[in-house]
Amino acid sequence: MRVEPLGLEGLKLVVPVLHGDDRGFLLESYSRDRYRAAGIDVDFVQDNHSRSKRSTLRGLHYQSDPGQAKLVRVGAGRIFDVVVDLRLDSPTFGQWEGVHLDAEDHAQLLVPVGFAHGFCVLSDFADVLYKVSSVYDSKTERTISWCDPDIAIDWPVAQPILSERDRDAPTLADYRRAAQQ
Numbered sequence: 001m002r003v004e005p006l007g008l009e010g011l012k013l014v015v016p017v018l019h020g021d022d023r024g025f026l027l028e029s030y031s032r033d034r035y036r037a038a039g040i041d042v043d044f045v046q047d048n049h050s051r052s053k054r055s056t057l058r059g060l061h062y063q064s065d066p067g068q069a070k071l072v073r074v075g076a077g078r079i080f081d082v083v084v085d086l087r088l089d090s091p092t093f094g095q096w097e098g099v100h101l102d103a104e105d106h107a108q109l110l111v112p113v114g115f116a117h118g119f120c121v122l123s124d125f126a127d128v129l130y131k132v133s134s135v136y137d138s139k140t141e142r143t144i145s146w147c148d149p150d151i152a153i154d155w156p157v158a159q160p161i162l163s164e165r166d167r168d169a170p171t172l173a174d175y176r177r178a179a180q181q
Helices: 032-037 172-179
Strands: 002-005 012-015 018-021 024-027 046-053 057-063 070-076 078-085 096-102 108-111 115-121 125-132 141-143
Touching (some): 057 078, 070 096, 078 125, 115 125
Antiparallel strands (some): 018 024, 057 115, 070 108
């Protein structure tokens, strides 16, 4: 595998080696020892799988405490995956980065603790699979507005399909005020 650091500190793109022929392909989607050797020393404790239809936008989600690192990949389809830096002491606080992930190149996005995460579906449907570093807890589930003008994410979908929670999410300014109290 190849690990590429991205623009926001700690964010990494993991590109696996694909072994393919006329029958299909095989890839190693995760190996604790290989990932640790590449500097990804996260103890993943849960695997999640979501399926969404075209134009669905999920996010921007994060867990407040203890936080939750994610290793995101696409099993079927194509998405635009976005992270926002929520680390108050970071020089890139409030900045976002987006990458396209799909079932063709099988790249994975490592999202460290301290980032909000979201994605929109660009294909007819997409299966998004992700490992997380802490077990889901509804009491620590949080959301930042996907369309916050202070973040200004350039989403490639004009009329996203949203959950009520994502439609009514607080802004980055709300997050900063609450975190500084």
